[in-house]
Amino acid sequence: MTTSIVVQDVSKTFRYQAHPTLKKVLQDRLRGEHAKGSFKALDGVSFEVQQGESIGLMGLNGSGKSTLLKLVSGVMRPDEGQVLVRGRISGLIATGAGFHNELSGRDNIYMNAAMLGMTKEETDAKFDDIAAFADVGRFMDTPVGNYSSGMFARLGFSVAVHVDCDIFIADEVLAVGDRPFKRKCLKRMKEIRESGITMFYVSHSAASVKKMCDRAIVLDKGTVGFDGDVEEAIKFLHYDGDDDEPDAEDEDERDEELANDI
Amino acid sequence: MSTTSPVSPDPGSVEVRHDLAHVPLAPPSRTSGILEVFRRRYLLRLMVRREIRARYAGTAFGLAWSYINPFTRFLTFYFVFGLLLGRGNGMQNFAIHLFAGMVLVNYFTESVTSGTRSLLSNRGVIGKMAMPREMFPVASMLVSLWHAIPQLIILVVACVVTGWVGDGPLWVPDAVGMAASLLGFVLIMVYGTAFGLMFSCVNVIFRDFQRIVQTFINIVPFTVPMMYPYYLIADGERIPRQYHDIYVANPVAEAVMLIQRGFWQPTCDGPCVVKPGTPPTVQPDFVGDLYSRGLIMLVIGIVLLGVGQFVFSRLEKSVPERL
Numbered sequence: 001m002t003t004s005i006v007v008q009d010v011s012k013t014f015r016y017q018a019h020p021t022l023k024k025v026l027q028d029r030l031r032g033e034h035a036k037g038s039f040k041a042l043d044g045v046s047f048e049v050q051q052g053e054s055i056g057l058m059g060l061n062g063s064g065k066s067t068l069l070k071l072v073s074g075v076m077r078p079d080e081g082q083v084l085v086r087g088r089i090s091g092l093i094a095t096g097a098g099f100h101n102e103l104s105g106r107d108n109i110y111m112n113a114a115m116l117g118m119t120k121e122e123t124d125a126k127f128d129d130i131a132a133f134a135d136v137g138r139f140m141d142t143p144v145g146n147y148s149s150g151m152f153a154r155l156g157f158s159v160a161v162h163v164d165c166d167i168f169i170a171d172e173v174l175a176v177g178d179r180p181f182k183r184k185c186l187k188r189m190k191e192i193r194e195s196g197i198t199m200f201y202v203s204h205s206a207a208s209v210k211k212m213c214d215r216a217i218v219l220d221k222g223t224v225g226f227d228g229d230v231e232e233a234i235k236f237l238h239y240d241g242d243d244d245e246p247d248a249e250d251e252d253e254r255d256e257e258l259a260n261d262i
Numbered sequence: 263m264s265t266t267s268p269v270s271p272d273p274g275s276v277e278v279r280h281d282l283a284h285v286p287l288a289p290p291s292r293t294s295g296i297l298e299v300f301r302r303r304y305l306l307r308l309m310v311r312r313e314i315r316a317r318y319a320g321t322a323f324g325l326a327w328s329y330i331n332p333f334t335r336f337l338t339f340y341f342v343f344g345l346l347l348g349r350g351n352g353m354q355n356f357a358i359h360l361f362a363g364m365v366l367v368n369y370f371t372e373s374v375t376s377g378t379r380s381l382l383s384n385r386g387v388i389g390k391m392a393m394p395r396e397m398f399p400v401a402s403m404l405v406s407l408w409h410a411i412p413q414l415i416i417l418v419v420a421c422v423v424t425g426w427v428g429d430g431p432l433w434v435p436d437a438v439g440m441a442a443s444l445l446g447f448v449l450i451m452v453y454g455t456a457f458g459l460m461f462s463c464v465n466v467i468f469r470d471f472q473r474i475v476q477t478f479i480n481i482v483p484f485t486v487p488m489m490y491p492y493y494l495i496a497d498g499e500r501i502p503r504q505y506h507d508i509y510v511a512n513p514v515a516e517a518v519m520l521i522q523r524g525f526w527q528p529t530c531d532g533p534c535v536v537k538p539g540t541p542p543t544v545q546p547d548f549v550g551d552l553y554s555r556g557l558i559m560l561v562i563g564i565v566l567l568g569v570g571q572f573v574f575s576r577l578e579k580s581v582p583e584r585l
Binding site: 002003004006014019051070071072073074075076077082083084085086087089093098100102103107110111114115116119120166 | 282283285286287288289290291302304305308309312315316319320386387388389390391392393469579582583584
């Protein structure tokens with residue numbers, strides 16, 4: 001078994017105010033409180049992922065999930081510690097990243113694929129699959145600025161899932177898109193997972209994590225709160241429905257149903 | 263490792279296909295700087311094409327704007343400096359002298375200003391996709407180069423027409439002149455990229471920077487010998503000699519003289535610049551050691567590019583979180 005991702009004692013600090021004015025800086029200096037402006041989004045996070053594992057990354061809002069994904073995907077660099085990966089990474093930190101509103105869907109597919117590291121030949125070969133999956137029909141040559149948000153998201157997802165990658169990252173992919181598309185996404189992600197690609201899946205939906213992942217990491221205020229079995233992770237998070245509001249339960253039920261579809 | 267699912271390595275699996283056991287573990291964000299940009303030429307090409315297309319998207323005249331803008335600017339400068347202020351006095355083909363300089367000055371100012379903004383204006387991508395971020399200032403520089411081409415075409419046409427219609431010799435490009443012009447372009451490319459790299463990430467951290475750059479960029483057209491002949495600076499009558507040395511240390515001024523050597527000088531009939539007076543005196547067209555200066559500046563420029571890369575790789579770590 002090959003190690004796919006190593007995260008070693010990683011910390012990342014952010015500032016509350018990224019661009020303080022000169023006046024603000026001077027005021028803080030005079031009051032001697034310039035250290036107060038920052039917080040640790042991740043604090044000493046360590047874990048290892050083996051090739052082919054499927055990890056569910058869970059945690060409340062603001063627990064550092066997106067920051068961790070950005071570190072693993074290479075968008076950001078850790079302040080302390082190190083992140084090491086093996087092979088090509090694809091996925092969605094957010095849908096439709098890097099789309100240019102004035103360009104057509106077709107041009108954006110090529111652009112986005114190139115950003116994810118695909119060559120022209122690879123994209124040419126997969127173009128029909130990508131187009132079919134995105135299912136935007138005649139809008140392929142329309143500027144994506146005129147797309148509906150669903151179409152926009154479908155196109156972005158479609159490119160990401162067709163990259164021949166070794167690690168696939170998915171951040172809240174199911175937040176957009178209608179039900180048939182969600183089902184298609186989950187099916188596709190299952191295929192990705194079964195082909196031996198390491199998967200990093202972020203979701204608040206306990207049901208889909210249960211379905212998709214064989215291990216869960218729960219982040220709690222920037223630290224690893226729990227790492228291991230999915231069921232226990234859900235219990236750890238109290239996502240198992242004890243104190244859920246009715247609305248959330250509906251959502252969970254629907255997700256459950258969805259997860260059963262695939 | 264608490265739970266690791268036993269995935270059997272069947273022949274179709276990624277592990278076997280990509281032979282992952284032999285791929286070293288590496289930081290996902292590791293790049294080899296500006297060299298990585300040229301390794302991913304395909305992405306660079308797409309990005310440049312995207313910028314070019316997006317630039318005039320939705321306009322009726324499209325690419326024609328690339329001709330209209332420099333042409334009107336040329337007419338303005340020609341009218342004010344050539345006709346009203348008489349700066350072209352004693353000089354042959356002042357219009358070509360002016361426009362040859364403008365091609366490079368526009369190229370330089372455009373690459374520096376768009377390079378400075380390049381990271382900020384692509385923030386949507388930078389926060390979400392991992393790729394060599396040197397790509398953005400380099401792409402801005404290439405887009406600006408693309409926009410210099412229409413101006414170069416206007417310049418060539420102007421030179422040919424001047425030779426045809428005017429009293430002077432036909433404009434025949436000579437090897438030395440063309441090499442000089444090429445060196446001028448390369449100088450602007452190197453310095454434009456170096457400044458673009460440095461300024462783009464400084465601008466993310468300190469957003470006032472693009473306004474500071476803009477202020478200085480507005481001065482650039484006046485610091486090069488295009489609206490006035492070189493001898494006004496060199497003859498020591500208006501400004502002390504030691505300032506002349508500073509003046510010619512400007513790589514843009516050097517590049518402008520190099521391109522004028524290629525396009526303007528061959529259009530002259532006899533001495534290009536004669537200072538009016540009694541008696542009229544022939545004045546030097548350019549700084550004395552034009553070519554050796556150009557080559558030295560190229561070396562300095564390449565060093566500066568290295569410095570730019572160093573600054574960029576130091577600062578870009580904090581770029582995504584500051585966007």
